[in-house]
Amino acid sequence: DPDVTPPKDMWKLTVDPEDAPNTPERITIEFTQGKPTKVINTSQNNKEVTGALDIFLYLNQLARQNGIGRLDIVENRFIGIKSRGCYETPAGTILRVAHMDLEGLTLDRQVRNLRDQFVTPQYSNVLYNGMYFSPEGEFLLSAIAASQKTVNGEVRLKLYKGNVIVEGRSSKTNNLYDMEESSMDVHGGFSPMDSEGFIKIQSIRLKKWGQNQKLV
Template identity: 65%
Template sequence: MSSTAASEKKGRVLLAYSGGLDTSCILVWLLEQGYEVYAFMADVGQEEDFDAAREKALKCGASKFFLEDLKREFVTELIYPAVQCNAIYEGVYLLGTSLARPVIARGMIEVAEREACDFVSHGCTGKGNDQVRFELAFYGLKPSIKVIAPWRLPEFYNRFPGRSALLEYAAAHGVPVVQTASKPWSTDENLFHISYEAGILEDPNTTPPSDMWKLTASPEHAPNEPEQIQIQFEKGLPVKVTTGSSTHTDAVDVFLALNALARKHGIGRVDIVENRFIGVKSRGCYESPGATILRVAHMDLEGMTLDRNVRALRDQFITIELSRILYNGYFFSPEREFLTSAIPASQATVNGTVKLKLYKGNVVVEGRTSDEGLYDEKFSSMDEMGGFEPEETSGFISVSAIRLKAWANANIRKGQGGVKPADVYGTRL
């Protein structure tokens, strides 16, 4: 069958192409199945030779190659809202991979529509989170789109049960392959972070080798002298970064500057076992340099500028739920729109500047200033009244104690009064 006849029979596919072994083999396999294949790459700040990727995709048989620069919208539409609500998954992971997926998926759908593609495809494995994130995003953007997920098709995964089978296939079809046996793990990189998983890291007790970490200096080998910086926020967004020698105000430049500073000082490494959406536990290592600095600074400034009840509601609901939505891939959903609509209101007063010290993996807050009126130095002072009348606290304590007294009296009537310290732990000494 000719390639023209095959493409007429099966249709046109836009493939999310990384340039690696898996997606290069998938590209050739799709051609083999009778599809016309277009290759898509998103520039979300990863360190990549895009010209080499283009050449490789076309050599493998792609009819067209598309590279979309999505860095700015990645920063302004995904990263900064996540910073504003202190998004974090399971208390540790700053969601670097999750944040990039909606931007990439949207870029793919835009190209798929423009180029009249019948299908979109990806190289995500059948056990991971990314298959869910990409496909839910595709359907949330274009409900009629058809998705080809080779790693969930028996005719594909039975044919390629392991890396050796992929390498044999690549060699047989002239697919250029860069050997990576010296680095037995997989990575995903963008402007926000880099992730490492699989391979030797699947043993959760294996210490990551020192040469695995790509973005950050080892804290042990970071500069012996600390570095002071200042970050200015307006409505919870970083608008200026000042170091001893430079100032950055553009949204992307601010993030790039913080990334460079954090990388230099060994900031942003984590090594965790997390719960994937599909129910599998997975060990992952991450470097999120600039994001780690921003999180520390933003949370500190909120302590001074954000009303306590607003902060509590945001922390208990928006932060937790948006983090889960991002991780599980429901960005293009009504619940995400509802949650993110509340973020600007919560950040209206988060204005000010935070002074930080960067030193050997640590981000240390050294001070903060703000023109917002929620912090009153005189009112809080231990050295002057500042308009506060101490005796008024007596009534506050009395009212607050009403229910505790009732509870204590009830226990006394039951013969359970006179609780000893050890009773708290269920033991009587």
């Protein structure tokens, strides 16, 4: 029944967020070409963890004790029926939040749009349907790897009672954010006046559409 609250003893990998510590835990995750390469726990005297497996196991531990990683959804099965699923992905939840946030700083807008519109949903279907070792899976995975070349940097996180909260992000090599340009206060940079011509060009199509609709 999708309207029944899951019993507490059903969850095996995470504590109830209500029972999680009252003190938040702060960590920093470093990424190299989209892959996590180091975790620094600033709440535990800057303890460092490296290596893919060790990072995953350590984040599983942190997420578990902070009640992070529960998911209760109704989904569509490959055979055409709907199914309710309750899942626990402790480390995966932390990594996903951090990774997506760093992409916002380092990944080109159009590359991210193309990846999210076409590659990601198709690759999700490939994995869900058990087609990892397929030619389409190989093609899509290569596209994902290409998109991650610039995803280098670190993300600071706060783990607290089921929540993964981003507190900051930075990249020494691939930062596409320019604070001065974004403020529009620098002389010679982007000016709000530059928007006038852009808006006029963008409106040409809409004006033609509106005129045509009046004739119908």
